[in-house]
Amino acid sequence: MRFAFPLMAIGLEVAMIALFGIFVQYETDQNLSQKSNSTSVDLDTSLDLYPFFRDVHVMIFAGFGFLMTFLKKYGFSSVGINFLIAALGLQWGTITQGILHSHGEKFHIGIKNMINADFSTATVLISFGAVLGKTSPVQMLIMTILEIAAFAGNEYLVVEIFSASDIGASMTIHAFGAYFGLAVAGVLYRSGLRKGHPKEESVYHSDLFAMIGTLFLWIFWPSFNSAIAEPGDKQHRAIMNTYFSLAACVVTAYACSSLLEHQGKLNIVHIQNATLAGGVAMGTCADMNIPPYFSLILGSLAGIVSVFGFKFLTVYDAGGCARFFHYNSNCWRANHRFDSKDTYLGTAI
Amino acid sequence: MRFAFPLMAIGLEVAMIALFGIFVQYETDQNLSQKSNSTSVDLDTSLDLYPFFRDVHVMIFAGFGFLMTFLKKYGFSSVGINFLIAALGLQWGTITQGILHSHGEKFHIGIKNMINADFSTATVLISFGAVLGKTSPVQMLIMTILEIAAFAGNEYLVVEIFSASDIGASMTIHAFGAYFGLAVAGVLYRSGLRKGHPKEESVYHSDLFAMIGTLFLWIFWPSFNSAIAEPGDKQHRAIMNTYFSLAACVVTAYACSSLLEHQGKLNIVHIQNATLAGGVAMGTCADMNIPPYFSLILGSLAGIVSVFGFKFLTVYDAGGCARFFHYNSNCWRANHRFDSKDTYLGTAI
Amino acid sequence: MRFAFPLMAIGLEVAMIALFGIFVQYETDQNLSQKSNSTSVDLDTSLDLYPFFRDVHVMIFAGFGFLMTFLKKYGFSSVGINFLIAALGLQWGTITQGILHSHGEKFHIGIKNMINADFSTATVLISFGAVLGKTSPVQMLIMTILEIAAFAGNEYLVVEIFSASDIGASMTIHAFGAYFGLAVAGVLYRSGLRKGHPKEESVYHSDLFAMIGTLFLWIFWPSFNSAIAEPGDKQHRAIMNTYFSLAACVVTAYACSSLLEHQGKLNIVHIQNATLAGGVAMGTCADMNIPPYFSLILGSLAGIVSVFGFKFLTVYDAGGCARFFHYNSNCWRANHRFDSKDTYLGTAI
Numbered sequence A, B, C: 001m002r003f004a005f006p007l008m009a010i011g012l013e014v015a016m017i018a019l020f021g022i023f024v025q026y027e028t029d030q031n032l033s034q035k036s037n038s039t040s041v042d043l044d045t046s047l048d049l050y051p052f053f054r055d056v057h058v059m060i061f062a063g064f065g066f067l068m069t070f071l072k073k074y075g076f077s078s079v080g081i082n083f084l085i086a087a088l089g090l091q092w093g094t095i096t097q098g099i100l101h102s103h104g105e106k107f108h109i110g111i112k113n114m115i116n117a118d119f120s121t122a123t124v125l126i127s128f129g130a131v132l133g134k135t136s137p138v139q140m141l142i143m144t145i146l147e148i149a150a151f152a153g154n155e156y157l158v159v160e161i162f163s164a165s166d167i168g169a170s171m172t173i174h175a176f177g178a179y180f181g182l183a184v185a186g187v188l189y190r191s192g193l194r195k196g197h198p199k200e201e202s203v204y205h206s207d208l209f210a211m212i213g214t215l216f217l218w219i220f221w222p223s224f225n226s227a228i229a230e231p232g233d234k235q236h237r238a239i240m241n242t243y244f245s246l247a248a249c250v251v252t253a254y255a256c257s258s259l260l261e262h263q264g265k266l267n268i269v270h271i272q273n274a275t276l277a278g279g280v281a282m283g284t285c286a287d288m289n290i291p292p293y294f295s296l297i298l299g300s301l302a303g304i305v306s307v308f309g310f311k312f313l314t315v316y317d318a319g320g321c322a323r324f325f326h327y328n329s330n331c332w333r334a335n336h337r338f339d340s341k342d343t344y345l346g347t348a349i
Helices: A004-023 A029-037 A050-070 A072-102 A111-131 A137-161 A168-187 A189-196 A203-226 A233-260 A268-274 A277-282 A292-312 A337-348 B004-023 B029-037 B050-070 B072-102 B111-131 B137-161 B168-187 B189-196 B203-226 B233-260 B268-274 B277-282 B292-312 B337-348 C004-023 C029-037 C050-070 C072-102 C111-131 C137-161 C168-187 C189-196 C203-226 C233-260 C268-274 C277-282 C292-312 C337-348
Strands: A024-026 A107-109 B024-026 B107-109 C024-026 C107-109
Touching: A004 A024, A004 A072, A004 A137, A004 C233, A004 C292, A024 A072, A024 C233, A024 C292, A050 A072, A050 A111, A050 A203, A050 A268, A050 B050, A050 C050, A050 C203, A072 A107, A072 A111, A072 A137, A072 C203, A072 C233, A072 C268, A111 A137, A111 C233, A203 A233, A203 A268, A203 A277, A203 B050, A203 B072, A203 B203, A203 C203, A233 A268, A233 A277, A233 A292, A233 B004, A233 B024, A233 B072, A233 B111, A268 A292, A268 B072, A277 A292, A292 B004, A292 B024, B004 B024, B004 B072, B004 B137, B024 B072, B050 B072, B050 B111, B050 B203, B050 B268, B050 C050, B072 B107, B072 B111, B072 B137, B111 B137, B203 B233, B203 B268, B203 B277, B203 C050, B203 C072, B203 C203, B233 B268, B233 B277, B233 B292, B233 C004, B233 C024, B233 C072, B233 C111, B268 B292, B268 C072, B277 B292, B292 C004, B292 C024, C004 C024, C004 C072, C004 C137, C024 C072, C050 C072, C050 C111, C050 C203, C050 C268, C072 C107, C072 C111, C072 C137, C111 C137, C203 C233, C203 C268, C203 C277, C233 C268, C233 C277, C233 C292, C268 C292, C277 C292
Parallel strands: A024 A107, B024 B107, C024 C107
Antiparallel strands: none
């Protein structure tokens, strides 16, 4: 088992290189002019989508990476394993999505494929949140390969078989929303965890690191919901609907956090999570022709549901903490004394 | 008082939804073609301004949010209350600015309105810096509503009544600069605070969090000063003037910090604040036809004035620290032991 | 010596102002129409390059700034001195590059000059990594002036004398890659340092701050390698090649880190550094017509070489730690008790 992780990682990377060698070519102006004589001109070498790509890229690597750092022990794993999953996942996502859409032929890739590849990793990263601390890096590699293949198959079904091409973006992000539910279930473990560590000294700063993740996700979510929307009115509307939904969600999430907590105080855990519900909720209908006040209503409800769900689904969680720490000690070199002590505390619960 | 905050927040959000329902519609290509037959075509559905919007959005939520985290006790409040104010404020800013410009009619919104809405929150966030720790969340909600209404009225006067439409951007940002002065006055409390806490262990990392805020404000300030400038030469010049002014400001701020501190050392507090003065100073004249060396001079002077002002206006501050911590204990759930201890230290000064 | 730093900094800024006054003018539409009658139209007032500039700007100030914060004692110096060097360096880079290309005449600047000015600072920031803690701020000012002049001279030789204009970008970034080697040599000091401080309590969070730097460098590196590439196919290809090279590099860096560490654990130090090697390696050939699988191979090799190099070049490092801390105590005001204690620990090694 000592070499399981490095050998599997190297093996997967070699497989990616082989598959890229067989199937993947870059889009060029020459390709495009040939294509435009034939069927569709979906891909292009223009950089119109590049700013959207960068925003999504920040969300995937910095946003999701730091979101889970609230767990004192999980700073390294949250940022580090997130990094590994996303880097492997975007290569695999490029291949699976490309092969399915080209029906096994060679295919050309452009900026839009990079956005879709990043999207495909999001599903794994969200599921990662639910199993953080309960899986080894080897298991995460396997999960990445399986889940992205499933995602690509699902996206292919929606877009190609059901011909739901115009709202394809919404449908795949809808699937995204469903996975998010799973993630929330997993995140709830932390509440019990925290009660067990009343004296953990760095939790305060851990929560600030998590706010980096929350804020970069929140700030760029309008780009996420609009990145592959139809240019023009639809993309414009997707940006604005998400912007307003997120803003309303923040206000109601704060209100509900204060309602539910002792003495009306705010709970940073709610702020880190529920404020993003407005973006998830809007994912399904961002580019539709809905009036602005509807975005505010949807965002407001998402904030309320998210905080209440977080509060009352947590009751069942009690003894998950020990398992929570189990694999972590295997994962990072314990070169800091204080680190080992914490692991001890963790497993002693 | 237990339910004052959640009820007021929910009430304000309901009011926003109602006002959006009555007044606000999205800009669409159809709207625009109708409009272009009539008077002005100020709004559009193109995404030219979207990159500028995103930069401003990062500054408002991540930049201002982390700027105040240098206060060990204020990490949560700085990031968290900043988040709440800005999310509520951008909705209210959209409405007040829109209603004033449309003279009470229904109005259409686009990306430019999103930029202006974010701008309107900046005034509150700057004032927030001056009162951090001295106000409750309820008071912050009231301040947000009042200050943004005042800002929108001021902006309307400048642009519509005085017909100063061509330099509108500069004028409203000038107002911004004025508020900044108030903020500095408030920030000065920290100096006394720090002397009172010689053993605070996390201050070092708190100052690094604050540098995240400083750097993201500094990096994107050229976008802030040019976002609503006239496209073409003027916008181009606004970007470059701000870029050079900020660079010069950093050099003189470091020099003055070393001049004023014991044994010529640098003071991280000066770095966090004075390096931004070059952007504020340039806000009034960024798009004017000034030569590059003038930008350097203006930025250099701003850095000098800011560090000296910070140093010598601080003398008067002595006993403000106790008040400084007063409301904080009401605001966040004290679920970390070390947190309560710190509050105790805070109020014990 | 007490006033050496402030006087030198002020003096350099005055010199910049004078040189800007003599040589530098902004590009305007009027300039351009005059120029287009004559020779080349390399500069423009369009904002096509502005999004690339912002990404590079984030990398220089936030990415490089936070990359070195892993050293507990070097949080302030890493972010703070990085800030000073880059702010001075971009002014000096603007002048030296402009004067060389204009052969001592007045010259006009635009967004592309801002990108090149930021690039020129990167070489100093990388060398800064190799001497962090061994130099005073005064020495850093001198190094900034000398190294950027050398960089501009080198870039001039490559582009103008050798007429290697089409791959100019690659060549200067190649030079960049060479400097990177020096930086790695310096970074190695940390390994010894860490063994000496088994009980340092904030190292865990210091490493998370460093991950902010790593991630923002990693995320925006495609923009770095493509910013001044020829628009169209070449720029498009530079983005995609770098994207895939970086992704492959992450996977192999993790694999090798686990291979080399005790019990197959991951080492956060490798993650922070080796994951970027894929971007550096691609810097020399990003815009060339290479197939996608070649990018993956190049990135994979870069990750492997970087981790192994880091591991086996570290053996020689043993007693560099005392010097490592020498100047730091002179640099920042020791206003935190814990700070001085750490310095003591540091010099006691």
